Amino acid sequence: MRDKEDLSPEDLARVEEYLNSTIHRADRGEFKLWRLMGILSVVLIAFGTLAIYVAVETGVWNSGRWF
Numbered sequence: 114m115r116d117k118e119d120l121s122p123e124d125l126a127r128v129e130e131y132l133n134s135t136i137h138r139a140d141r142g143e144f145k146l147w148r149l150m151g152i153l154s155v156v157l158i159a160f161g162t163l164a165i166y167v168a169v170e171t172g173v174w175n176s177g178r179w180f
Contacts, residue, residue, distance in 0.1 A: 120128070131137075168174035 165174065
């Protein structure tokens with residue numbers, strides 16, 4: 114990667130114009146941490162429940178109680 118000192122002022126202007134063009138801008142929504150934590154919790158609980166169900170159905174976990 115080149116340093117800025119290696120580029121001429123014209124090249125730097127072209128780079129700035131390229132990076133500031135509208136195609137390189139993305140409007141992003143606000144990051145929602147609690148939504149992410151909720152989704153991860155639901156997925157984790159669903160996989161845990163599925164694992165317990167499969168274990169009970171296959172006879173691996175046949176103690177008769179859940180915990």
